[in-house]
Amino acid sequence: MFHVDRVNTWRYDDIVMPGPATVAAPAPERKRRNAYHHGNLRQALVDQAVRxxxxxxxxxxxxRDVGAHLRVSRTALYRHFADKQALLVAVATEGFRAFRKELANAWEGAGRGRAGFMAQGRAYIRFAVENPSHYRVMFGGYVAKGDCGAELAAESEAGFRVLVDALIELQQAGLVRRDPPLELAVFVWGAVHGAAMLAIGGQVVRPDGAPEAAAAYTVERVWDAVKTTASR
Amino acid sequence: MFHVDRVNTWRYDDIVMPGPATVAAPAPERKRRNAYHHGNLRQALVDQAVRxxxxxxxxxxxxRDVGAHLRVSRTALYRHFADKQALLVAVATEGFRAFRKELANAWEGAGRGRAGFMAQGRAYIRFAVENPSHYRVMFGGYVAKGDCGAELAAESEAGFRVLVDALIELQQAGLVRRDPPLELAVFVWGAVHGAAMLAIGGQVVRPDGAPEAAAAYTVERVWDAVKTTASR
DNA sequence: TCTCAAATGTGAACGACGTCAACATGAGGC
DNA sequence: GCCTCATGTTGACGTCGTTCACATTTGAGA
Structure with a gap:
């Protein structure tokens, strides 16, 4: 959860980079296979669910299907997750981990600043377009009924913080208006999130190849919304 | 569906206002009640589903629950809808009807222009906040897998057109930048939609009373994104 | 090396769900 | 008054998530 009313109490010094994301990776999955005792069933379950x-x-x-693909009883899952919802939470958590990495890479890779902001926005939409179902698990309300669990909350909050940090840096450089950073970040997140949802929701039909261009347009408009009048 | 590549072929002269929306209205529901033959079961089913x-x-x-509340067999529904999905489509269609009305009322009620734009944006977010579950049916992917049906498509498109028309009018008044209207509209819709999703998704926790203020802030930023440099 | 408790996987079963097919009932035109 | 069609009911089926009692394996301590 992101608490907008905690603007002044947030601390940005405790960010820890997570391990490598396993999203989309088929995973080794064979350690010791002896009919019983899978080895690392928990991770295998998450990977199969993602697939x-x-x-x-x-x-x-x-x-049942997840179990069948892993040649495991359908109830074996209950030794690792409380229920189906918990599995989805784990999926969303992994998604947020990879997602955060993409955002941070885009921001850093483009050299921060205005270009970094644009790159981050495009990376956001690209992630959603390339992983629509996965993205829906993260943001579509399948999760986060309040029972989401601490790990998911921390992971999604960390992703949000990448954006907040970028905005603060841009403010300090005089490029972005000096509104409360979290207020700004919620707007930016919302705008890009909305564009992503429309892009993957089938609500907006575009000619092929256009998602990238549309994403670029969206990010340009967002920049206009948050830039200072001084910055070009 | 909104086809962005049809910018030049859209026609705006065939808008027809729908009948009064029945969303949230408990509905009379008693016409002729004789154990068999409900009278207007179809509408009653939609209303109960909404409730x-x-x-x-x-x-x-x-x-089964819908049927029970209406004192009707669980399968009576199948005389009026192909399946559960079709019922959800009907719910979404009604939602879009009420939604479009809210947007149009806000736009007209505030006297169009810049104030109308702001009012329309706030009305959008208010609708989502006041009808979160309903809003999710409309936009959360429960519907619109491509099998959504013509009526839903027409209704949601009509709502979108309210925004497009407003933007075109604002362009002609020199208040909004002269980008392709549909491109602009998709951005605006996406931004407000994203803010609405974040507001109702539990992802952003705000102090009470803030949704209205946050909506206002979002709409201000959107305006900055689309206004001409000439307009204040 | 042996033992035994804890961790992990299995199988049968239950209730709820969406859906279907066969049947029952009512309304309205002839 | 009859007949047909729309509309509602009943019973059943298959699938789902979940539970419970039980089986198997692991690994720490003797």
Whole structure:
């Protein structure tokens, strides 16, 4: 959860980079296979869930199916997750981890500043377009009913913080208006998130190849919304 | 569906105002009640679905429960809808009807122009905040897998057109930049939609009363994104 | 090396759900 | 008054998430 009313109490010095994201990676998955005792079933379950969601959508995710693909009883899952919801939470958590990495890479890779801001926005939309079902698990309300768990909250908050940090840096450089950073960040996140949702929701049909261009346009407009009158 | 590549082929002269929206209205529901033959079961089913969604969320919607509340068999629904998905489509369609009305009222009520734009944006977010579950049915991917049906498509497109028309008018008044109207509209819709999703998604926790203020802030930033440099 | 408790996987079963097919009932035109 | 069609009911099926009692393996301590 992001608390907008905690603007002055946030601390930005405790960011820790997570381990490598396993999203989309088929995963080794063979350590010791002896009928019983899978080895690392928990991670395998998450990976398989991600794979199924990616190919068939969230609604097609079935515990029985996940178990079958892993040659494991359908109830083995309950030794690692409280229920199906908990599995989805784990999926979302992994998604946020990879997502945060993409955002940070874009920001750093483009050399921060205005270009970094633009790159970060485009990376956001690209992530959603390339992982629509996964993105929906993260933001579509399948999760986060309040019972989301601390790890998910921390991970999504960390992703948000990448954006907040960037905005603060841009403010200090005089490029972005000096509104409360979290207020600004919520606007930016919302705008890009909305564009992403529309892009993957089927609500807006575009000619092929256009998602990239549309994303660029969106980010340009967002920049106009937050830039100072001084900055070009 | 909104086709961005049809910018030059859209026609804006065939708008027809729909009948009064029945969203949230408990509905009379008693015409001729004789155990068999409900009278107007189709509308009653939609109304009950809306009521259940409003109080318990989309996931809690059960055909058996809907039937029970209406003192009707659980399968009576199949005389009026192909399946559960079709019922959700009907719900979304009604949502879009009411939604469009809110947007149009805000735009007209504030006297169009810049104030109308702001009012329309705030009305959008207010609708989402006041009808979060309903809003999720409309935009959360429960519908619109491509099998959404013509009526839903027309209704949602009509809502979108309210925004497009407003933007075109603002362009002609020299208040909004002269980008392709649909490109602009997709950005604006996306930005406000994203803010609405974040507001109702539990991802952003705000102090009470803030949704209105946050909506106002979002709409101000959107205006900065689309206004001409000439307009104040 | 042996033992035994804890961790992990299995199988059968339950209730709820969406959906279907066969049947029952009522309304309205002839 | 009859007949047809729209509309509502009943019973059943298959799938789902979940639970419970049980089986198997692991690993720490003797």
């Amino acid at each position: 199924t969601i990616r190919t068939d959508g969230v609604d097609a995710l079935t515990l | 259940t969604i409003r109080t318990d969320g989309v996931d809690a919607l059960t055909l």
